[in-house]
Amino acid sequence: MIGPPARLTEARFPADSQTALPAPRGAPPPAPARLRQGPGERGFEIGAAPLLALAASIGLVLIALGNNAAREGETAAEALFWGGLVLIYTPIAARLTARGASRAERISLVLVLTASLYVVKILAAPTGFLRFDELGTWRATDAVVESGRFFASNPLVVSTEGFPGLEAITAALAQLADISIFHAGLVVIGVAKVTLMLAIFLFLERVSGSARAAGLGAAVYACNPSFLYFDAQFAYESLALLLAATLLILAVRWAKPQDAASDLWLVGGMALLALTLSITHHITSYGLLAFFVAWALLTALANRSERKRAAVAGGPATDGAGLVPRLREALEKRAALRNPPALPAVLMAVPTVLWFVFVAGGVTIEELGNLMSETFNSVSNLLFGGSGPKTLFEGAGQANSTGARALAFASVVPLLLVIPFGLRKVWPGAGPLHLTLALVAAIYPVTLGLRLTSVGVETSARASAFVFIGVAFLAAMLIDGWEWPRQRLRSAAAGLGLAAVATVVFLGGFVIGELPVTRQPGTFLVGAEDRSVTPQGLSAARFSDRNLPRGGRVIVDRTNATLLGSYGRLEPVFGKFEEIPVPRVLFSESFDRANRRLLRGQMVDYIAVDHRLSQDLPVIGFYVENDEPGAFAREVSIPRSSLRKLHRVRDLNRIYTNGAIAIYEVGGLESG
Amino acid sequence: MSRLSLPWWGDLGAAVVLAMLALAAALAPVPASVEAVSLAPLVLLLPGYALTAVIFPPGALPRDERLIYVVALSFAASVIGGLIVQVVVPLERLAWAALLCGATVLAAFVALRRRRRRLPRGRGNRIRIAIRRPALFSAASLLCAVGLASVSVAIATDGADDQAERAQFSSLSVLPDGEGGASVEVANHEGRDSSYLVRISEGGAVQRRIGVELAPGEDLRARIDPAELSGEGPLLIELFRGGEIYRRAYLRTGASP
Numbered sequence: 001m002i003g004p005p006a007r008l009t010e011a012r013f014p015a016d017s018q019t020a021l022p023a024p025r026g027a028p029p030p031a032p033a034r035l036r037q038g039p040g041e042r043g044f045e046i047g048a049a050p051l052l053a054l055a056a057s058i059g060l061v062l063i064a065l066g067n068n069a070a071r072e073g074e075t076a077a078e079a080l081f082w083g084g085l086v087l088i089y090t091p092i093a094a095r096l097t098a099r100g101a102s103r104a105e106r107i108s109l110v111l112v113l114t115a116s117l118y119v120v121k122i123l124a125a126p127t128g129f130l131r132f133d134e135l136g137t138w139r140a141t142d143a144v145v146e147s148g149r150f151f152a153s154n155p156l157v158v159s160t161e162g163f164p165g166l167e168a169i170t171a172a173l174a175q176l177a178d179i180s181i182f183h184a185g186l187v188v189i190g191v192a193k194v195t196l197m198l199a200i201f202l203f204l205e206r207v208s209g210s211a212r213a214a215g216l217g218a219a220v221y222a223c224n225p226s227f228l229y230f231d232a233q234f235a236y237e238s239l240a241l242l243l244a245a246t247l248l249i250l251a252v253r254w255a256k257p258q259d260a261a262s263d264l265w266l267v268g269g270m271a272l273l274a275l276t277l278s279i280t281h282h283i284t285s286y287g288l289l290a291f292f293v294a295w296a297l298l299t300a301l302a303n304r305s306e307r308k309r310a311a312v313a314g315g316p317a318t319d320g321a322g323l324v325p326r327l328r329e330a331l332e333k334r335a336a337l338r339n340p341p342a343l344p345a346v347l348m349a350v351p352t353v354l355w356f357v358f359v360a361g362g363v364t365i366e367e368l369g370n371l372m373s374e375t376f377n378s379v380s381n382l383l384f385g386g387s388g389p390k391t392l393f394e395g396a397g398q399a400n401s402t403g404a405r406a407l408a409f410a411s412v413v414p415l416l417l418v419i420p421f422g423l424r425k426v427w428p429g430a431g432p433l434h435l436t437l438a439l440v441a442a443i444y445p446v447t448l449g450l451r452l453t454s455v456g457v458e459t460s461a462r463a464s465a466f467v468f469i470g471v472a473f474l475a476a477m478l479i480d481g482w483e484w485p486r487q488r489l490r491s492a493a494a495g496l497g498l499a500a501v502a503t504v505v506f507l508g509g510f511v512i513g514e515l516p517v518t519r520q521p522g523t524f525l526v527g528a529e530d531r532s533v534t535p536q537g538l539s540a541a542r543f544s545d546r547n548l549p550r551g552g553r554v555i556v557d558r559t560n561a562t563l564l565g566s567y568g569r570l571e572p573v574f575g576k577f578e579e580i581p582v583p584r585v586l587f588s589e590s591f592d593r594a595n596r597r598l599l600r601g602q603m604v605d606y607i608a609v610d611h612r613l614s615q616d617l618p619v620i621g622f623y624v625e626n627d628e629p630g631a632f633a634r635e636v637s638i639p640r641s642s643l644r645k646l647h648r649v650r651d652l653n654r655i656y657t658n659g660a661i662a663i664y665e666v667g668g669l670e671s672g
Numbered sequence: 673m674s675r676l677s678l679p680w681w682g683d684l685g686a687a688v689v690l691a692m693l694a695l696a697a698a699l700a701p702v703p704a705s706v707e708a709v710s711l712a713p714l715v716l717l718l719p720g721y722a723l724t725a726v727i728f729p730p731g732a733l734p735r736d737e738r739l740i741y742v743v744a745l746s747f748a749a750s751v752i753g754g755l756i757v758q759v760v761v762p763l764e765r766l767a768w769a770a771l772l773c774g775a776t777v778l779a780a781f782v783a784l785r786r787r788r789r790r791l792p793r794g795r796g797n798r799i800r801i802a803i804r805r806p807a808l809f810s811a812a813s814l815l816c817a818v819g820l821a822s823v824s825v826a827i828a829t830d831g832a833d834d835q836a837e838r839a840q841f842s843s844l845s846v847l848p849d850g851e852g853g854a855s856v857e858v859a860n861h862e863g864r865d866s867s868y869l870v871r872i873s874e875g876g877a878v879q880r881r882i883g884v885e886l887a888p889g890e891d892l893r894a895r896i897d898p899a900e901l902s903g904e905g906p907l908l909i910e911l912f913r914g915g916e917i918y919r920r921a922y923l924r925t926g927a928s929p
Contacts (some may be wrong), residue, residue, distance in 0.1 A: 050812075051813055057820035063824065064823075067831060068827065068834075119821055122828075123824060123825065123828040125832070127833065147762065148763040149758050165751045172772070176707075176769060176772075187716075195743045198736060198739065202737055239747070242744060249740065268726075272723075272748050276751045279755065308897075534839060534840070547845070653924055654920070655846055655920065655921060656843065656845040657860075658842070659842075
């Protein structure tokens with residue numbers, strides 16, 4: 001069914017037909033739009049989009065009911081949840097495959113899909129932030145609201161100290177509109193998420209020259225394992241992706257000059273966005289910089305081979321490969337600049353490097369350095385026999401059902417097939433931008449490999465938002481290039497078949513990206529991120545906020561650290577003191593001299609003990625931090641006696657208890 | 673489809689007026705709903721609209737692409753503007769309003785100058801904005817979809833609230849008050865009326881008993897005067913519920929006068 005290789009033409013930007021001033025005197029006539037539209041294109045016709053929005057909203061009701069059932073421990077919970085997801089995704093994916101849909105309908109469908117999936121994230125936690133990163137970002141935003149300044153330290157997510165972009169916007173909205181940080185955060189991330197998908201649609205439309213390919217690409221992008229929850233959470237990457245996508249579109253516009261936009265102001269706009277992105281998120285800045293550099297290098301290589309060919313031929317070559325006319329056009333427009341993507345690369349590199357050197361280097365190294373070294377160690381242990389592989393698509397303490405694992409494996413197969421076939425499709429006549437996107441897609445199998453280690457899962461999750469741009473591009477080019485059956489029935493069957501495969505990829509991506517226990521809310525579990533946040537924990541945090549000095553240093557498990565460190569406004573303590581790991585205070589059988597030394601050395605004011613930790617092993621593999629003794633390797637939970645030992649220490653004050661959680665004040669500690 | 677015709681400065685003029693109104697809303701006491709509706713665009717849309725107009729003149733961008741720049745550049749205005757302003761003054765409500773209003777007005781001014789230079793001479797330069805109304809069926813479907821999505825959020829919120837109510841616990845706290853006494857707090861999260869007895873002892877001797885019935889969500893706050901405390905032994909607070917000890921908190925150091 002794969003047709004002959006398409007000759008790729010990166011489309012021109014169409015002029016605005018809706019908002020127009022008369023052309024200035026002597027101005028050249030506007031360039032005709034070359035985007036391929038569906039045959040059904042008749043202006044602003046959104047076709048089936050309202051009906052599919054209605055179907056998606058019914059899906060949302062099913063998911064809400066499913067989540068409530070999960071909170072009650074009822075068996076129908078999963079069926080309602082997965083059924084709701086299918087009702088949201090599948091009809092929209094099926095319609096996006098159709099040849100007859102108009103461009104406006106495709107855009108509407110992508111926006112409906114994105115908004116609906118964002119609401120799915122809200123339905124999981126409709127009353128407040130629960131996730132570790134979200135509560136860390138809440139703390140950073142609260143610090144901006146309270147102090148009016150950026151750069152407050154944050155023990156929960158250390159790098160927010162150096163990347164205050166999201167906090168700035170959320171604080172501005174919360175203060176101006178007089179709403180809570182939670183509601184302001186939902187609005188900011190919601191707007192960013194919907195706009196991001198519009199940007200991805202337009203970018204893919206630009207590079208593929210087809211609105212259908214763009215719609216399909218957007219649907220594939222939504223399959224990335226981080227899309228549904230991780231990149232919809234209140235955290236800096238969710239915002240940075242929009243900034244990166246916008247900058248990417250501007251860069252493509254720069255590389256394909258138009259009369260309409262002034263070069264100087266366009267460069268100014270790119271510089272502004274590059275600076276904003278540098279201030280907002282490290283990995284996205286570095287990822288986009290790497291993309292621009294690769295694009296510029298490939299363009300330089302293409303220029304060089306073109307010059308050689310032209311010299312051999314004794315004149316300008318026209319090999320019909322698609323690259324030459326575009327290069328000639330670009331060079332004619334900017335004679336002095338032979339490599340258009342080089343400028344966005346420079347504009348991205350300068351603020352990124354300066355921000356790293358003068359502002360955020362320390363926190364970046366602290367966060368990414370740890371992550372990278374842990375990932376490297378895990379991978380090298382795996383490769384050289386230091387440890388066995390982790391079971392693919394399994395959480396640390398909770399197993400996926402057989403069906404879920406089958407879904408996860410089945411979702412990977414089409415994506416792995418897309419890469420070679422997609423490359424075959426785009427390679428002939430591919431320009432530097434297409435090659436760069438293909439290179440990005442080729443990283444996808446590597447990110448899967450990282451999932452064989454416990455620590456690599458996080459790196460893989462972070463990478464998927466970027467890698468899927470390339471995968472979406474190849475998938476879109478491949479599918480859009482297929483010879484579609486002309487008969488209505490066969491065409492519908494092909495569309496449904498494709499939508500079914502896309503649904504498997506979407507659901508499987510969600511299985512891969514999210515722990516089994518955090519896909520839906522439910523009853524309390526030990527060390528299970530949002531599933532460990534309970535009213536008792538929130539009550540302890542509220543007590544701390546009302547009664548304890550701000551910034552008091554507390555030793556506490558991970559979940560309660562996020563609550564006490566955010567809503568409780570305390571300072572959770574992690575790490576080691578004189579090689580004594582902080583979690584030892586909670587884990588040791590007796591309260592000994594080493595514990596006392598650690599408390600004094602770390603100037604600890606409080607110890608918060610969640611007695612429920614002894615009920616089970618932590619789902620994420622550790623209780624306090626991922627390098628604690630026994631992390632990912634425990635076979636029995638913390639003994640109850642270890643958690644109750646503080647009750648017997650005569651120089652600790654038990655100042656708060658709610659049955660599950662007790663807070664001890666470390667007052668007048670003797671050397672013991 | 674109908675067309676709205678505006679003077680060549682009409683859209684940016686409207687952006688400036690909206691920004692000024694938002695600044696006024698930040699300065700004057702206005703109802704919360706007006707505040708949210710008038711001030712949210714100052715963060716999400718207005719600076720970006722004016723900045724996009726600086727880069728791209730009318731007719732240079734399709735509407736969908738313009739929307740992306742409007743949002744992204746509005747965010748950029750808050751981030752970069754905030755970064756600069758917070759060096760000089762703390763970013764409070766008025767500082768944000770002035771910053772974002774100023775950014776909008778300044779960018780609109782630059783955009784209008786540029787736009788004026790590009791205009792052909794003569795009168796009648798107007799911006800035409802196409803307004804397309806969706807069909808009745810489409811509009812009704814979309815409204816129903818939004819309504820159902822809101823219902824789903826309401827269902828989920830109810831579910832979360834119900835789960836929180838089922839937690840059923842009571843909390844007890846004791847803190848030194850800094851003047852040699854202490855404060856005791858009992859909070860009822862049992863989801864129903866509950867009777868408690870609080871027993872306060874020092875060095876093994878009972879100092880006081882407090883019986884109380886608390887409604888769900890209600891709390892009891894009691895103060896222990898320094899005069900009640902002898903300073904001999906730890907201060908123990910026991911909470912009884914149903915005749916049995918339910919919670920226990922204590923100050924072993926630093927509570928006594």
